[in-house]
Amino acid sequence: MTQPSDKALVPFVSVDNMMRLIHHVGIEQMLRDLAAYVEDDFKRWELFDKTPRVASHSDVGVIELMPTSDGEAYGFxxxxxxxxxxxxGLQTVTAFGLLADVYTGYPVLLTEMTMLTALRTAATSAMAAKYLAPKGATTMAMIGNGAQSEFQTLAMKAIIGLKSVRLYDKDSAATEKCARNLQGLGIEVVSCKTPEEAIEGAQILTTCTADKQYATILTDNMVGSGVHINAIGGDCPGKTELAAGILSRSDVFVEYPPQTRIEGEIQQMPEDFAVTELWEVIAGKKQGRTADRQITLFDSVGFAIEDFSALRYIRDRIKGTDYFIDLDMLADPDDPRDLFGMLQRAKG
Amino acid sequence: MTQPSDKALVPFVSVDNMMRLIHHVGIEQMLRDLAAYVEDDFKRWELFDKTPRVASHSDVGVIELMPTSDGEAYGFxxxxxxxxxxxxGLQTVTAFGLLADVYTGYPVLLTEMTMLTALRTAATSAMAAKYLAPKGATTMAMIGNGAQSEFQTLAMKAIIGLKSVRLYDKDSAATEKCARNLQGLGIEVVSCKTPEEAIEGAQILTTCTADKQYATILTDNMVGSGVHINAIGGDCPGKTELAAGILSRSDVFVEYPPQTRIEGEIQQMPEDFAVTELWEVIAGKKQGRTADRQITLFDSVGFAIEDFSALRYIRDRIKGTDYFIDLDMLADPDDPRDLFGMLQRAKG
Known part of the structure; x- marks a missing residue:
């Protein structure tokens, strides 16, 4: 068999290699790196081709493709x-991603993205908190102790210097799992029996629960002034976590308004409900937190550009390492018109 | 390292394995099999979720995602x-595809699709010709002798019994390449110096040229009555191959009108230009060829359902073979909420 050309090979990062890469870089360092890549891309937000995600819904779930491009690279x-x-016994969310060269259309990276999405989501939350949370915030309430909870906690530690996390989940086994996983990682962990207990003394309130319903994880009277709410779990139509009253009292920051108005907490609010785009804060065009008593709210639903940043990071970071294998994914005959000849020569 | 669970593994068919599989099955048999899968899916056309392709355009090309679903499987x-x-020195078109289980959202197949698209395009053309070409058609003019030409010829041989092909390309090197590749495959090959010479005595006229422009590969006076035109190359906005006069005299059959009116030969015609959907002919709802003197025209642009059929076929066909490898693409911890624990346990 003839060897495929270099261009026919696509570097592939498996789950196993992604985990090896994360430990090689260090989880907290990788969260900082990812936050820096996301921040860079948010600064050049206007460059990006912003397509809404393409969803295929069924009775039991949804499959989505989230493409974007900065004109040089294309990712989905x-x-x-x-x-x-x-x-x-399966993951609610699994993901993989691909980066391609816009000039040739050839893919340049294929990677698992279940782990990577967990990291980029947490890195994005912490990057937003850097601009929006009260200065010197040291304590976070983490409500919902599922797959995202440890990543959120470590990202806040790595990026804004969080010292203490207060865990709550309606399923105490989830809280035990999260507390166990965070042991020995240099952060104080307090397991709580009620959401009210969890938010005591916290400057950052992170909600990340899984039920697909209009839930009220935080009621209006639970949220005092001067906090930052990091709302992760309200991320599709019919799934919210916050009482509408909280939204009215908060300054709300979002990724991409056309998507967030359908998928985020603000789906509860009128269409003209005022929001600020997070990228404008990061680019210095709008203000983030302006007063101590202000309630800031990052209504996060996840956006394709964050995945693009993560894909860019992995493409750059694996160079010169062995945390990938080459996949023979593209037919690339010597004479581009001679695909059939390539096939015939492979015979026997 | 712990072994990933079965569900975390996605079978991957490389270019090399695809070529091995094609030779194992036999090219002509595989073209017949693919045509049968496409035909089955065209018969249940109404079941499918039909999203237009999602395109990202640049100055030099386009990258597209083509998703569809029959409610049980999802493919793109x-x-x-x-x-x-x-x-x-690169391919104009490269492709890969994925099939997933709608019920779990988990991918079940990743495969190269450059080779596979060449096969499914040819299989679809020949399946259409089975319904539309004059009975007993034995001779095809193949205008445009690029990467698709040998596949088109062999599919017509395998599926409708073509005996002779008459080749023409404005680049004689392409014709020489095609003629050489078809040697010894059981079909008479006649190389021609003009398109007029190529269409002499042909009952099927296949056009498959690559220039992105409003070209006139076939002029109105070249096309007599009683032929079937298989128009492959007019497949994006601004790219056509046939004189508008031919369209007016033909009964035009298309895959999916909203897409073909933008991308196909009929982009030259008014929006209400009458067309028949090919699936309706195959499902017995509409008539295909009804008269000897009729000109039938399959204005083919390629549709997501054809790729879906090809993905289904590969999924079914590789079972029990070694024409794939398993990719560790999905993170699948024992406890779905414990993604972080899975990552921690991978350390060291």
Whole structure:
């Protein structure tokens, strides 16, 4: 068999290699690196081709493709969302992603993105908190102690210097799991029996629960002034976590308004409800937190540009390492018109 | 390192394995099999979720995602189109595809699709010709002798019993390449110096040229009555191959009208130009060829369902073979909420 050309090979990062890469770089360093890549891309937000995600819905879940491009690279993520999967021993969300060269159309990276999405989501939250949380915030309430909770906690530690996390989940086994995982990682962990207990003394309130319903994880009277709310779990139509009253009292920051108005907490609010785009804060065009008593709210639903940043980072970071294998994914005959000849020569 | 679970592994068919599989099955048998899968899916056309392709355009090309679903499986193809690539020694079109389980959202197949698209395009053309070409058609003019030409010829041989092909390309090197590749494959090959010579005595006229322009590969006076035109190359906005006069005299059959009116030969015609959907002919709802003197025209642009059929076929066909490898692409911890614990346990 003739060897495929270099261009026919696409570097592939498996789950195993992604985990090796994360430990090689260090989780906290990688969260900082990812936050820096996301921040860079948010600064050049206007450059990007922003397509809404392309969703295929069924009774039990959704499969989505999230493409974007900065004109030089093109990236997309495949991601499913199946809330019932957990009860069947499967992940609610799995993902993989691809980066391609816009000039040739040839893919240049294929990678698992279940782990990577967990990291980029946490890195984005912490990057937003850097601009929006009260200065010197040291304590976070983490409500919902599922797959995202440890990553959120470590990102806040790595990026804004969080010292203490207060855990709450309606399922105490989830809290125990999260507390156990965070042990020995240099952060104080307090397990709480109620959401009210969890938010005591916290300057950052992170909500990340999984139920697909209009839930009220935080009621209006639970949220005092001067806090930053990092709302992760309200991320699709019919799934919210915050009482509408909180939204009215908060300054709300979002990734991409056309998407967030459908998928985020603000789906509860009128269409003209005022929001600030996070990229404008990061680019210095709008103000983030302006007063101590202000309630800031990052209504996060996840956006394709964050995945693009993560894909860029992995492409750059694996160079010269052995944390990938080359996949023979593209047919690349010597004479481009001679695909059939390539096939015939492979015979025997 | 712990072994990933079965569900975390996605079978991957490389270019090399695809070529091995094609030779194992036999090219002509595989073309017949693919045509049967496409035909089955065209018969249940109404079941499918039909999203227009999601395109990201640049100055030099386009990158597209083509998703579809029948409610049980979900498939998409990544495909680029870069006409300038050929002059740089690269493929104009490269592709890969993925099939997933709608119920879990988990991918079940990743495969190269450059080779596979060449096969499914040819299989679809021949399947259409089975319904539309004059009965007993034995001779085809093949105008445009690029990467698709040998596949088109063999599919017509395998599926409708073509005996003779008459080749023409404005680049005689392409014709020589095609003629050489078809040697010894059981079909008479006649190389021609003009398109007029190529269409002499042909009952099927296939056009498959690459220039992105409003070209006139077939002029109105070249096309007599009683032929079937298989128009492959007019497949994006601004790229056509047939004189408008031919369209007016033909009964035009298309895959998916909203897409073909933008991308196909009929982009030259008014919006209400009458067309028949090919699936309706195959499902017995509409008539195909009804008279000897009729000119039938399959205005083919390629549709996501054809890729879906090809993905289904590969999924079914590789079972029990070694024409794939398993990719560790999905993070699948024992406890779905414990993604972080999985990462921690991978340390060291």
């Amino acid at each position: 993520k495949y991601v499913n969302g199946h809330p019932k999967n957990t009860s069947e | 193809k990544y495909v680029n189109g870069h006409p300038k690539n050929t002059s740089e």
